[in-house]
Amino acid sequence: MTESHASSHLSNVQLQSLRQDLREQLEQRSRQLDDLRAQEQDSSGADGTWQELVVSITAAERAVAELSQACDRLAGDTYGRCAHCQGPIPFERLKIRPLARTCIDCQRRHEAA
Ligand SMILES: [Zn+2]
Numbered sequence: 001m002t003e004s005h006a007s008s009h010l011s012n013v014q015l016q017s018l019r020q021d022l023r024e025q026l027e028q029r030s031r032q033l034d035d036l037r038a039q040e041q042d043s044s045g046a047d048g049t050w051q052e053l054v055v056s057i058t059a060a061e062r063a064v065a066e067l068s069q070a071c072d073r074l075a076g077d078t079y080g081r082c083a084h085c086q087g088p089i090p091f092e093r094l095k096i097r098p099l100a101r102t103c104i105d106c107q108r109r110h111e112a113a
Contacts, residue, residue: 009088010080018091019074021098026067033060066099082106 008015036057043050073079080089082103089103102110 008077008080010091010094014091015074015079018079018094018098019071021095022067022071022074025098026064026071029060029063029067033057033064036060070099084110 010018036053040050040053040057043053070079080091080094081087082089083101084106085103087103087105089100093100093104100107
């Protein structure tokens with residue numbers, strides 16, 4: 001009764017696919033963040049665009065941080081587990097929302113609260 005892959009309900013192929021998605025998104029977001037920072041440097045701050053830039057930069061920074069954390073979780077064995085009930089998050093959900101940290105039940109409970 002030994003199960004070598006007990007730590008993850010996801011197959012290697014599924015993990016590989018999710019890892020690729022995360023990396024692509026991370027690269028995209030990092031590039032976007034670089035662009036925004038360059039724009040911020042050029043901006044005079046005289047009009048309202050600077051504030052919008054700061055908001056966009058903050059959002060992009062957060063996305064980059066969340067994506068790299070997800071990559072770290074994927075490298076370990078905690079990825080794909082619900083943060084609340086420790087239950088497995090289905091691959092179909094992760095494929096749509098690679099950053100999902102809760103299962104659908106917990107998400108609904110959270111939203112209802
Ligand atoms: Zn859950």
